[in-house]
Amino acid sequence: MNTVFHPIRLAGLSLQNRLAMAPMTRSRARPDGSPSPLTACYYAQRAGLGLIISEGTQPSDEGQGYLATPGIYTDAHVAGWKQVTDAVHAQGGRIFIQLMHAGRMSHPDNTPRREPGVAPSAIAPGAGMFTATGMQPIPSPRALSTEQVRQTVQDFRHAARRAIEAGADGVEIHGANxxxxxxxxxxxxxxRDDEYGGSIANRARFAIEVATAIAEEIGPDKTAIRLSPGLSLWGIDEGEQGPELYRYLVAELNKLGLAYLHIMHLGDEALLAELRSLWQGALILNRPGRPREQIGADIAAGLAELESYGAMVLANPDFVERLKLNAPLNEADKNSFYGGNEQGYTDYPTLRDAQPA
Structure with missing residues (x-):
């Protein structure tokens, strides 16, 4: 456990510890997609972690999938995020904005253009999406043309530049979930039957082009990516070639000198060890549902430089202090995860709140 409290240098940044706040959608953005002052408070409360990775933030109108998620491509978005980054920095924290394009995981009712989502191919995920009128089936997406794929890469590039203008320390590409x-x-x-489909190299091309474009735009030391090898969710099946695909993808991404690789680990320990050996930079590891008593184990074992945590950080603004003191943790209120106001967002008590006046 003690190793997680050690400071670390990450891509030129001094982090006060090796704990990261995992990206978590909270669906509390304003109607125009800009973060509110309440969002600034939420992240600033958690600035005691070494690194904050923001909620998924769409790089374009087409990238939105859910209700009330933030964007980072307009002047209003930049102004809203500037409040967030300033608040985090004022508390001594560091923050990467996660760029998340939902693709086919979208419903027209949730998006500015009121159109179905876009995707590599016109294949529906076979899932539902929560909208203002309740759960609705997700329709088939629009298949991107080759030129539209290239434009989407440029949308990511533009959003990354805007994130840096908003004061972010870097961006994380959401390549998972x-x-x-x-x-x-x-x-x-x-x-697909063009250069973005078929072979392993072709299917990995989009991820590599997005990472390359962003690294060119803002610098590789401000560019990171999150992956979830082997994830089976909402119709995603990477098939028997999945491990080979990730070995290829990680080896290619490694050539770019990115700030870090963030892996949501789903249990294939042999593949994780292989990816660790292929990745020469910093690795952040997230194990969903990891119990408290195992915090720090992957850092101690040399598998990761940082570990990221979600719900425990959501419910405990003073997460690091509670770990140091071996103090009890607040339980997360799942009913307030998505949407709403300060309840279940900025009102979780800290240890200091519990002290008598």
Whole structure:
């Protein structure tokens, strides 16, 4: 456990510890997609972690999938995020904005253009989406043309530049959790016959081009990516070639000198060890549902430089202090995860709140 409290240098940044706040959608953005002052408070409360990775933030109108998620491509978005980054920095924290294009995981009712989502191929995920009128089935997406794929790469580039203008310390590409980047990786979602489909190299091309474009725009030391090898969710099936695909993808990404690789680990320990050996930079590891008593184990074992945590950080603004003192943790209120106001967002008590006046 003690190793997680050691400071570390990450891509030129001094982090006060090796704990990261995992990206978590909270669906509390304003109608125009800009973060509110409440969002600034939420992240600033958690600035005691070494690194904050923001909620998924769409790089374009087409990238939105859910209700009330933030964007980072307009002047209003930049102004809203500037409040967030300033608040985090004022508390001594560091923050990367995660760029998330939902792809086919979208419903027209949730998006500015009121159109179905876009994807590698016109294949519906077979899932539902929460909208203002309740759960609705997700319609078949619009298949991107080759030129539209290239434009989407440029949308990511533009959003990364805007994130830096907003004061972010860097950006994390969301290449996991069944969203657009992973849709390109999975044969179940990608049946293209151009240079973005078919072979492993072709299916990995979009992820590599996005990472390359962003690294060119803002610098590789401000560019990171999150992957979830082997994820089976919302119709995503990477098939028997999945491990080979990730070995190829990680080796190619390693050549770019990115700030870090963030892996949501789903249990294939042999593959994780292989990816660790292929990746020469910093690795952040997330094990969903990991119990408290195992915090720090992957850092101690040399598998990762940082570990990221979600719900425990959501419910405990003073997460690091509680770990140091071996103090009890607040339980997360799942009913307030998505949407709403300060309840279940900025009102979780800290240890200091519990002290008598």
């Amino acid at each position: 069944a969203y657009l980047v992973q849709q390109f990786l999975a044969p179940s979602a990608n049946t």
